[in-house]
Amino acid sequence: MKSQFLLILLAIIAGAVLPLQAGLNVQLGKSVHQPIFAAFASFLIGTVGLVIYLFILKFDFSSIALTKSVSPVVWIAGILGAFYVAAVIILAPRLGTTLTFVLVVAGQMTVSLVLDHYGLLGLPVREINWQKLVGIVFIIAGVLLIRRF
Known part of the structure; x- marks a missing residue:
């Protein structure tokens, strides 16, 4: 039951940070007059953060070779994420x-x-x-x- 509560709490927190991310990215996009740059910067900083986290976890980077066995379609997830972030940056100030x-x-x-x-x-x-x-x-x-x- 406790682990279920923690998962629910994590989901709520994940949902709560999305509007914050959007607002911060909108500010960044406005500073350079280009919302797509904000999406790029968001993914770049996120990538750096995730790489650091993988090092903290002592991730075995040699296991990346195992991704050869997955369908090429799964790599679309990154494009979907970029679309989502860019769309929210464009939509939030308008809607x-x-x-x-x-x-x-x-x-x-x-x-x-x-x-x-x-x-x-x-x-x-x-x-x-x-x-x-x-x-x-x-x-x-x-x-x-x-x-x-």
Whole structure:
């Protein structure tokens, strides 16, 4: 139970830092008049941070050779991450942080339901039920309320 609580807390914290990251990246993009530079800088600094973390973990860098066995499609994840960060940097000042992230969450929940329902990308199958669909309806209603007010 304690480990489940820690995982939930980690997920909440991960979600909480995204609007902070967006705001900071927007400021960086404005400073050079180019939001894509902010996305690049974010990934560059993030990469340096992750490399340092791998050294702290004493990661066996020779195991990188094992990635030859994965489908080339998995490398698209980096492009998807770059798209996400760049899109949020562009959208947040135009739509506002709240609307941007409620739309992001709506998109995440919709695709997550499909991935879970069909067990795509090697994820365990968790079928869509009416309760999950009601949750999506509430998210859409939230989007409409936030957009209106």
